[in-house]
Amino acid sequence: MNNGDGKRLNGEAEEEDEDDLDGEGREAWERTYTDERSWESLQEDESGLLCPVDDKILHHAQYRRRLRSLSSTTTASRIQKGLIRYLYIVIDLSKAAAEMDFKPSRMAVVAKHVEAFVREFFDQNPLSQISLVTIKDGVAHCLTDLGGSPESHVKALMGKLESSGDSSLQNALDLVHGYLTQIPSYGHREVLILYSALSTCDPGDIMHTIQKCKNAKIRCSVIGLSAEIFICKHICQETGGLYSIALDESHFKELILEHAPPPPAIAEFAIASLIKMGFPQRAAENVISICVCHKEAKGGGYTCPRCKARVCELPAECRICGLTLVSSPHLARSYHHLFPIMPFEDVAPTQHKLPKTCFGCQQSLLSSGSRTTLSVTCPKCRRCFCFDCDIYIHESLHNCPGCESLRHSKSVNTAEA
Amino acid sequence: MASAPSKLYADDVSLLVVLLDTNPFFWSSSPLPFSKFISHVLAFLNTTLRLHQLNQVVVIATGYNCCDYIYDSSSATNQSSGTGMMPAFCSNLLEKLDKFVTRDEQLEKGGQEGGIASSLLSGSLSMALCYIQRIFRSGPLHPHPRILCLHGSPDGPEQYVAIMNAIFSAQRSMVPIDSCYIGAQNSAFLQQASYITGGVYLKPQILDGLFQYLSTVYATDLHSRGSLQLPKSVGVDFRASCFCHKRTIDMGYICSVCLSIFCMHHKKCSTCGSVFGQAQSDVASTSNKRKTPDT
Ligand SMILES: [Zn+2]
Ligand SMILES: [Zn+2]
Ligand SMILES: [Zn+2]
Ligand SMILES: [Zn+2]
Ligand SMILES: [Zn+2]
Ligand SMILES: [Zn+2]
Numbered sequence A: 001m002n003n004g005d006g007k008r009l010n011g012e013a014e015e016e017d018e019d020d021l022d023g024e025g026r027e028a029w030e031r032t033y034t035d036e037r038s039w040e041s042l043q044e045d046e047s048g049l050l051c052p053v054d055d056k057i058l059h060h061a062q063y064r065r066r067l068r069s070l071s072s073t074t075t076a077s078r079i080q081k082g083l084i085r086y087l088y089i090v091i092d093l094s095k096a097a098a099e100m101d102f103k104p105s106r107m108a109v110v111a112k113h114v115e116a117f118v119r120e121f122f123d124q125n126p127l128s129q130i131s132l133v134t135i136k137d138g139v140a141h142c143l144t145d146l147g148g149s150p151e152s153h154v155k156a157l158m159g160k161l162e163s164s165g166d167s168s169l170q171n172a173l174d175l176v177h178g179y180l181t182q183i184p185s186y187g188h189r190e191v192l193i194l195y196s197a198l199s200t201c202d203p204g205d206i207m208h209t210i211q212k213c214k215n216a217k218i219r220c221s222v223i224g225l226s227a228e229i230f231i232c233k234h235i236c237q238e239t240g241g242l243y244s245i246a247l248d249e250s251h252f253k254e255l256i257l258e259h260a261p262p263p264p265a266i267a268e269f270a271i272a273s274l275i276k277m278g279f280p281q282r283a284a285e286n287v288i289s290i291c292v293c294h295k296e297a298k299g300g301g302y303t304c305p306r307c308k309a310r311v312c313e314l315p316a317e318c319r320i321c322g323l324t325l326v327s328s329p330h331l332a333r334s335y336h337h338l339f340p341i342m343p344f345e346d347v348a349p350t351q352h353k354l355p356k357t358c359f360g361c362q363q364s365l366l367s368s369g370s371r372t373t374l375s376v377t378c379p380k381c382r383r384c385f386c387f388d389c390d391i392y393i394h395e396s397l398h399n400c401p402g403c404e405s406l407r408h409s410k411s412v413n414t415a416e417a
Numbered sequence B: 001m002a003s004a005p006s007k008l009y010a011d012d013v014s015l016l017v018v019l020l021d022t023n024p025f026f027w028s029s030s031p032l033p034f035s036k037f038i039s040h041v042l043a044f045l046n047t048t049l050r051l052h053q054l055n056q057v058v059v060i061a062t063g064y065n066c067c068d069y070i071y072d073s074s075s076a077t078n079q080s081s082g083t084g085m086m087p088a089f090c091s092n093l094l095e096k097l098d099k100f101v102t103r104d105e106q107l108e109k110g111g112q113e114g115g116i117a118s119s120l121l122s123g124s125l126s127m128a129l130c131y132i133q134r135i136f137r138s139g140p141l142h143p144h145p146r147i148l149c150l151h152g153s154p155d156g157p158e159q160y161v162a163i164m165n166a167i168f169s170a171q172r173s174m175v176p177i178d179s180c181y182i183g184a185q186n187s188a189f190l191q192q193a194s195y196i197t198g199g200v201y202l203k204p205q206i207l208d209g210l211f212q213y214l215s216t217v218y219a220t221d222l223h224s225r226g227s228l229q230l231p232k233s234v235g236v237d238f239r240a241s242c243f244c245h246k247r248t249i250d251m252g253y254i255c256s257v258c259l260s261i262f263c264m265h266h267k268k269c270s271t272c273g274s275v276f277g278q279a280q281s282d283v284a285s286t287s288n289k290r291k292t293p294d295t
Helices: A003-025 A028-036 A055-073 A106-124 A150-158 A169-180 A206-215 A230-239 A249-257 A264-269 A328-332 A387-397 A407-416 B003-008 B034-051 B085-108 B121-137 B157-172 B188-197 B207-218 B283-288
Strands: A042-044 A050-052 A085-092 A129-136 A139-142 A188-195 A218-224 A243-245 A274-278 A375-377 A384-386 B014-021 B056-062 B067-072 B144-151 B177-181 B251-255
Touching: A055 A387, A085 A106, A085 A169, A106 A129, A106 A150, A106 A249, A129 A150, A129 A169, A139 A169, A169 A188, A169 A206, A169 A218, A169 A230, A188 A230, A206 A218, A206 A230, A218 A230, A218 A249, A230 A243, A328 B157, A375 A387, A384 A387, A387 B121, A387 B157, B014 B034, B014 B121, B034 B056, B034 B085, B034 B207, B056 B085, B056 B121, B067 B085, B067 B121, B121 B144, B121 B157, B144 B188, B157 B188, B177 B188, B177 B207
Parallel strands: A085 A129, A085 A188, A188 A218, A218 A243, B014 B056, B014 B144, B144 B177
Antiparallel strands: A042 A050, A129 A139, A274 B251, A375 A384, B056 B067
């Protein structure tokens, strides 16, 4: 790390320190006031009296701004959502991870951002899978199996946050290599190592392991939390991965989130293609059948639409006919990005025949006295909605209830699509 | 006065939002007449209201051309004191339902399409979710909401994306979508909706006993549901709709950029505009050297 970076880092660290001192120098009751900033929710009315801020209107204005900025950026970014990536996240929990140059400790910061990363990863790669591996006492250990559920990974990681012993890159790579060579061939194999230690304590020749990974087309990336190490750089160079060193917490967050979208090399290489996939039906719990993956007789599971073989989990490749099997709701989770609903418009105050209630939730639109601007209207179906519904519709529902309950607008919709 | 009712909102108070299918095309061909169906439903709604004095029932009609609220027990009770609960509540609902059906019919003249006669489930589902959000906003103590779809029309594949959006939103707010399907074939949409949100999907065998099905399976509040032996899932139909013809398919082609689903091979993705490379890129089978039988 060069001097300039070090200085910058120091400057920021001092700022943080100041904050800390501030917090410690005050009494507890003072601190609660500082944290809540209760004075900010007050404003003066016309006669100079203090009154609470009308946060409903404020909140709504904020949301409108966000919506507008969002709708201008979404068209620019086009990522390949259909790439199927198998990512092993290796977390170094050697004694170096307990160091406190990151507050409160390196591993706490790593865990916090891994959580955010896992969620972001599944948002951007709905068909991909993640597994967590930890290194502790020179031994690599698989914390969670490959899976598509962010909750189970996060839970497992939070339960195992203790550090001890040395770190071993070779053991970790050997373990991951063993698992990744078993995955279906259409998947992209990747390893992301979050490395705290400045050394590695290996049982054999790590160069041999790196070569093995290279041959297996495993892309290894490393984010270091201390300083640059030759062997890490070498791993990344050999396998086509990315090597970066985090300067501070926000930089670390930035670096780890860079790995959420598919790596540009793959994304460019993979030309847009149509992938043939099957949407298996889920069998009833009481219909017993032998699955092809474990050769066990059990109920539930999914039936391949082409050859009728039973598999236990999705996504998977049918072992009999080779069809890629996915759960269609998995794909559908990202469809609201494809068909966004238009931002609602303010209702012109001159408009006389306003409906009395919100079309969505039936809440009265006239309640708050003289101001009638408490409603918005959908530019397509011209139904009026309250502010709360406006936010809910655009942020979570992604359907306009008015447009959805009109058959004619629907036929217009399908003609466009 | 304000604090009194909030104390009473225990675990067993429910808000039941019923989506009533009024599609005339379905009911004209149904073995169970609409009037009989309504009498079963009214008896069931009355049971639900009587199970707890704070229970709330909202009925939304799912029509062929539009959807609308036809009953809300929280706003209706004030007007109907005196003549006794039962007839007032029924006449209230029936009157609104009658108006709705007439309006739905009047709207019909404009568009006429042959074949599929699905009703606007995506519309009524979206409205129900908006209403439930309002209940969530009303304060930390509120009745526990659930949605019951009393549906008979076949799925409208053109509503696929909208219905999936609604299902995911319900799942995020932990609102179960129960469904009682009285049509001939099982509904893939409702099976998925109930499976994903943790609701109950049921297709009654004997339609004359509809009230029994409704009262034994759907009347209990969510808290007590855990101790019941509810009907087990008979499987879930996870088929999707293709974006090109709105056909329901169990196998299809997926655009690797935007995940749009197509039933046949296209040169260009109609959703995101990507131009596809090779003709048939069955990634799995080519790299596996295991040739698929039907390619
Ligand atoms: Zn199995
Ligand atoms: Zn198969
Ligand atoms: Zn509203
Ligand atoms: Zn609209
Ligand atoms: Zn098609
Ligand atoms: Zn596309």
